[in-house]
Amino acid sequence: MEISTEKNLPTPEKFIIPEKLLEDPEALDQWAVQQSSAQLEKGAETAADLSLTLETAKKANNPMAAKQAESLLSETHKAIEEFGQEMGAEEVEIHSDWLDSQKREQRIAKLKKALSQKKEEELKAGIDPGSPEAASLAATKMTELEYKASEQKSKKLTQEERRKTENMLQMMQERLNNARTEDEKEHYAREVERCRKKLAA
Amino acid sequence: MPKNQKQMKKIVKLLNKFNKKLKKIETQSLKLQKKLSK
Numbered sequence: 001m002e003i004s005t006e007k008n009l010p011t012p013e014k015f016i017i018p019e020k021l022l023e024d025p026e027a028l029d030q031w032a033v034q035q036s037s038a039q040l041e042k043g044a045e046t047a048a049d050l051s052l053t054l055e056t057a058k059k060a061n062n063p064m065a066a067k068q069a070e071s072l073l074s075e076t077h078k079a080i081e082e083f084g085q086e087m088g089a090e091e092v093e094i095h096s097d098w099l100d101s102q103k104r105e106q107r108i109a110k111l112k113k114a115l116s117q118k119k120e121e122e123l124k125a126g127i128d129p130g131s132p133e134a135a136s137l138a139a140t141k142m143t144e145l146e147y148k149a150s151e152q153k154s155k156k157l158t159q160e161e162r163r164k165t166e167n168m169l170q171m172m173q174e175r176l177n178n179a180r181t182e183d184e185k186e187h188y189a190r191e192v193e194r195c196r197k198k199l200a201a
Numbered sequence: 202m203p204k205n206q207k208q209m210k211k212i213v214k215l216l217n218k219f220n221k222k223l224k225k226i227e228t229q230s231l232k233l234q235k236k237l238s239k
Binding site: 014015016017022025028032035036039042043046049050053056057060062065068069072075076079083086087090091092 | 205206208209210211212213215216217218219220222223226227229230233234236237
C-alpha cells in the first residue's frame with residue numbers, strides 16, 4: 001500500500017508559501033499535495049508509535065499510562081481525519097487511504113510492524129530507546145524501507161511512459177523497415193532494441 | 202487543480218495547524234515513553 005514518497009521531506013518550523021513557486025500555480029498545487037502527504041505520513045508514524053506505547057503500557061500493567069496512550073492515539077486519528085477532510089475541501093488531492101478509516105488502520109499497522117522491528121534491533125544493539133542513537137537508527141531504518149519501496153515503484157514503467165515507449169518502438173520499427181543505408185539500419189535496430197529492453201524491464 | 206493565492210493561504214494555515222497538533226502529541230508521547238522505560 002504505497003501512499004507517499006514524500007515522507008522524508010523535512011518539516012519546517014512553520015509552513016510558508018514558497019516564493020519561487022508563486023508564479024507557477026501548478027507547481028504550487030503540487031507543493032500542497034506533497035506537503036499534505038508528508039504530514040499525513042508523519043501523523044501515521046505518530047499513531048504507530050503510540051500504538052506500540054499502548055501495548056508496552058498494557059504489558060507493564062500500567063493502566064494510567066495505557067489510558068494516556070489511548071487518548072493520544074485517538075487524538076492523532078481524529079487529527080489525521082480532520083486534516084484529510086479539510087485538505088480535501090480545499091481541493092488538495094489526498095490519497096483515498098487517508099480518508100478511509102479501515103485503510104488508514106492498515107497503513108498504521110504496517111508502520112507499527114516496521115517500528116516494532118526497529119525497536120527490537122535497538123534493544124539487541126544495546127541502544128536505549130528514545131535516545132538520540134535510537135532516533136538516528138529509526139531514521140535510517142525508515143529511510144531504508146522507503147527507499148526499497150520507491151525502488152520497486154520506479155522499476156515499473158508508468159502507463160504514460162509505456163504508451164510513449166510503445167509508440168516509439170512502432171515508429172523505430174517502421175524506420176528500420178524503410179532504412180536504405182547500413183548506417184540507418186544499424187541506428188534504428190539499436191533504437192528498436194533499446195525500446196524493447198525498456199518495455200521488458 | 203491550480204489554486205489561487207487565497208486558497209493557498211488557507212492550505213498553509215491548515216498545514217501549520219496540523220503540524221502544531223502533531224508536535225504537541227509527539228511531545229506528550231515521548232514523555233509517556235520515557236516514563237514507561239524507567
